[in-house]
Amino acid sequence: MAEAMEAVRAGFAALSAGTATVPLRVGVPLQEGGTALTMPAALAGGAYWSVKVVTVAPGNPGRGRPLIHASVLLGDAVTGAALGLLEGSSLTALRTGAAGGVAAAVLARADSAVLALFGAGAQARTQLVAAATALRLREARVVSRDPAHAEAFVAAVRDEPALRGMTLRVASAAEAVAGADLVVTATSSATPVFAGRALSPGVHVTAVGSFKPEMRELDADALRGARVVVDQRGPALAEAGELQGLAPGDVVEIGEVIAGSVPGRRDARERTVFKSVGNAVQDLVVATRAYDRALEMGLGEEIAWP
Numbered sequence: 001m002a003e004a005m006e007a008v009r010a011g012f013a014a015l016s017a018g019t020a021t022v023p024l025r026v027g028v029p030l031q032e033g034g035t036a037l038t039m040p041a042a043l044a045g046g047a048y049w050s051v052k053v054v055t056v057a058p059g060n061p062g063r064g065r066p067l068i069h070a071s072v073l074l075g076d077a078v079t080g081a082a083l084g085l086l087e088g089s090s091l092t093a094l095r096t097g098a099a100g101g102v103a104a105a106v107l108a109r110a111d112s113a114v115l116a117l118f119g120a121g122a123q124a125r126t127q128l129v130a131a132a133t134a135l136r137l138r139e140a141r142v143v144s145r146d147p148a149h150a151e152a153f154v155a156a157v158r159d160e161p162a163l164r165g166m167t168l169r170v171a172s173a174a175e176a177v178a179g180a181d182l183v184v185t186a187t188s189s190a191t192p193v194f195a196g197r198a199l200s201p202g203v204h205v206t207a208v209g210s211f212k213p214e215m216r217e218l219d220a221d222a223l224r225g226a227r228v229v230v231d232q233r234g235p236a237l238a239e240a241g242e243l244q245g246l247a248p249g250d251v252v253e254i255g256e257v258i259a260g261s262v263p264g265r266r267d268a269r270e271r272t273v274f275k276s277v278g279n280a281v282q283d284l285v286v287a288t289r290a291y292d293r294a295l296e297m298g299l300g301e302e303i304a305w306p
Helices: 002-017 088-107 122-134 147-157 173-177 233-239 254-259 280-297
Strands: 026-029 035-043 048-056 068-076 082-087 114-118 139-143 167-170 182-185 204-207 227-230 272-275
Touching: 002 088, 002 122, 002 254, 002 280, 035 280, 048 088, 048 280, 068 088, 068 280, 082 088, 082 280, 088 122, 088 204, 088 227, 088 254, 088 272, 088 280, 114 122, 114 173, 122 139, 122 147, 122 182, 139 147, 139 173, 147 167, 227 233, 227 254
Parallel strands: 114 139, 114 182, 139 167, 182 204, 204 272, 227 272
Antiparallel strands: 026 035, 035 048, 048 068, 068 082
16 A cells, blocks of 8 residues: 555646556446446556546445456557556556545645544455555544444454554444544445534545535535645546636646645644545556566466457
């Protein structure tokens, strides 16, 4: 996770500096409310290009299948040749968690100790690990629509090295948010998952679940008066339900905060919100690390293609 966070931090900086090419992703509808999205990316002077195809099928959990399926194609930026096909669901969870970790590192108060985590799936797991990597957290309160799912999640993550020494427990939405220093939402909910008016002063909120204009994990109270930070203005304002009606000047990019060109948190009592709809530069930089590491370690399967 620490290495993924380092890569994503550099990717966000490149995005805001204008050295990353990331077109607005294209989506097509699937049956039963599902979506298939394509996300290409390249870096100026970079060795690779990437394209991710990701599908979200809301009915899958009821079928005992993952909500998200994804594949990442990585290619040579000089010859254009395809070099690697990576399993994208794990990569998506890792790079999304890394983005949340970077946001916690640059926007949350350094003394943040209590996390409220909404969600109990693969995305929630990497968000939890990333937050614990970025900050010295003492406690994590896990919220899920199904308490049994939350209990199973807590049992499954207890042995994560990054979480050693932390108290992990299941909570209601109100219990989780009360006094929390950091709130992370990683759900597929189309409606707000907690009451924003219950947030404490100085809290940092990371929201990564919603990715369509009609979806929103945060209510208006959660954003009111907050310093709102996004991965990239264009896609975030176009796709995030929480940000509908906001103008480019109402938000700042996390890459700008990383570069020091704009401030992030301005005082200890300010609320900060990082809203991410996911950006293909994250896929590119993490896939690059994974591919290079696989070559070094002799992992993967070589396939003659075409």
